[in-house]
Amino acid sequence: MSDIHLDRVDAEAGNLASPSDYIALLKPRVMSLVVFTALVGMMMAPGGIHPVLGFTALLCIAVGAGASGALNMWYDADIDAIMKRTSGRPIPSGRVTKGEALAFGLTLAAFSVTLLALFVNLVAGLLLAFTIFFYVVIYSMWLKRWTPQNIVIGGAAGAFPPVVGWASVTGSVSFESIVLFLMIFMWTPPHFWALAMFKSDDYRRAGIPMLPVVSGLAETRRQILLYSLILAPIGVLPTILGFASFAYGVAASVLGLAFVILAIRVYRMKDSDQAMLPAKRLFAFSILYLFLLFAMLLVERCISLIGWAV
Amino acid sequence: MAEDGIRLTEVQKRRRRARSIAIGLALGALVVLFYVVTIVKMGPGVIANRPL
Numbered sequence: 001m002s003d004i005h006l007d008r009v010d011a012e013a014g015n016l017a018s019p020s021d022y023i024a025l026l027k028p029r030v031m032s033l034v035v036f037t038a039l040v041g042m043m044m045a046p047g048g049i050h051p052v053l054g055f056t057a058l059l060c061i062a063v064g065a066g067a068s069g070a071l072n073m074w075y076d077a078d079i080d081a082i083m084k085r086t087s088g089r090p091i092p093s094g095r096v097t098k099g100e101a102l103a104f105g106l107t108l109a110a111f112s113v114t115l116l117a118l119f120v121n122l123v124a125g126l127l128l129a130f131t132i133f134f135y136v137v138i139y140s141m142w143l144k145r146w147t148p149q150n151i152v153i154g155g156a157a158g159a160f161p162p163v164v165g166w167a168s169v170t171g172s173v174s175f176e177s178i179v180l181f182l183m184i185f186m187w188t189p190p191h192f193w194a195l196a197m198f199k200s201d202d203y204r205r206a207g208i209p210m211l212p213v214v215s216g217l218a219e220t221r222r223q224i225l226l227y228s229l230i231l232a233p234i235g236v237l238p239t240i241l242g243f244a245s246f247a248y249g250v251a252a253s254v255l256g257l258a259f260v261i262l263a264i265r266v267y268r269m270k271d272s273d274q275a276m277l278p279a280k281r282l283f284a285f286s287i288l289y290l291f292l293l294f295a296m297l298l299v300e301r302c303i304s305l306i307g308w309a310v
Numbered sequence: 311m312a313e314d315g316i317r318l319t320e321v322q323k324r325r326r327r328a329r330s331i332a333i334g335l336a337l338g339a340l341v342v343l344f345y346v347v348t349i350v351k352m353g354p355g356v357i358a359n360r361p362l
Contacts, residue, residue, distance in 0.1 A: 015322065015325070015326070016321065016322060016325060017325060017329065018325045018328050018329070019328050019329055019331075019332035022329075022332070050350050052346055052347060052350045053347070053350060056343065056347055059343075119347050119351070
């Protein structure tokens with residue numbers, strides 16, 4: 001038997017992928033956050049949408065996010081194999097080939113955008129297409145390996161889902177949806193830099209120019225604090241601009257203050273601190289912070305829709 | 311002839327079957343979605359405007 005024959009057998013018959021590997025390509029945890037923020041965008045929008053079309057819109061947004069994840073894993077397979085956090089993903093572990101991931105991602109992207117444009121409205125479809133393009137081409141292919149500002153600009157991709165959700169209902173983009181966008185956009189840098197601080201060895205090995213790798217921990221701590229100081233008031237904007245209650249404003253202020261206090265603790269960390277507990281605490285709290293802000297907006301909107309609002 | 315063919319292991323066969331079932335379910339779900347969305351898009355007119 002020649003090696004050529006074995007190669008052929010490996011290539012054609014070696015497919016060990018189970019459906020769960022394809023689900024992993026969709027980055028289900030990211031997808032759940034996308035669905036949640038898109039749902040809030042839909043619920044906050046004035047007017048209404050037929051529940052079946054609303055469900056279809058959410059499904060398309062979720063599948064579009066999944067397609068972005070699959071295309072990101074296709075492009076980043078080389079660095080995923082180097083980093084501990086990502087080495088178990090379907091492509092580096094050999095269960096799915098790069099070609100399969102590319103085909104899977106492109107098919108889902110085309111389907112989700114087309115269905116959202118046809119079934120819901122063209123603006124939402126175009127916004128979803130732009131979101132996928134932004135995440136895959138602008139962030140994954142261009143910014144991620146080029147500049148330490150990668151997640152600052154790339155964060156826009158993660159901030160678009162509520163705008164797409166809003167557009168699914170209204171067919172347009174308005175300043176309320178831009179506020180929801182800003183909340184996620186300004187949240188992304190301190191969230192990811194806190195993670196990058198205690199994962200900086202991984203990023204350094206993979207050659208990704210994350211801020212702690214390029215500019216050092218001191219500059220990262222300073223930037224985290226700066227972005228946190230901008231984020232905290234943006235979290236309160238829904239009340240200031242009149243589309244959330246005073247109670248939301250108070251809760252968002254308290255949560256924003258807690259965010260800033262944790263960021264100050266990160267700022268005061270010493271370079272010699274190996275455990276990096278303040279950074280880990282800020283990372284964990286940042287997830288809770290964003291979830292709570294959007295959950296409060298959702299609950300308030302549901303209450304007012306039911307007619308219990310005071 | 312059999313020795314030239316590709317022999318799948320039991321694990322590979324099981325996973326291929328699981329993939330086939332998953333694709334089937336996804337296609338079935340799409341059929342249901344297309345049907346329901348079509349009915350919703352046509353609205354009540356689908357019955358009201360039907361010629362007797």
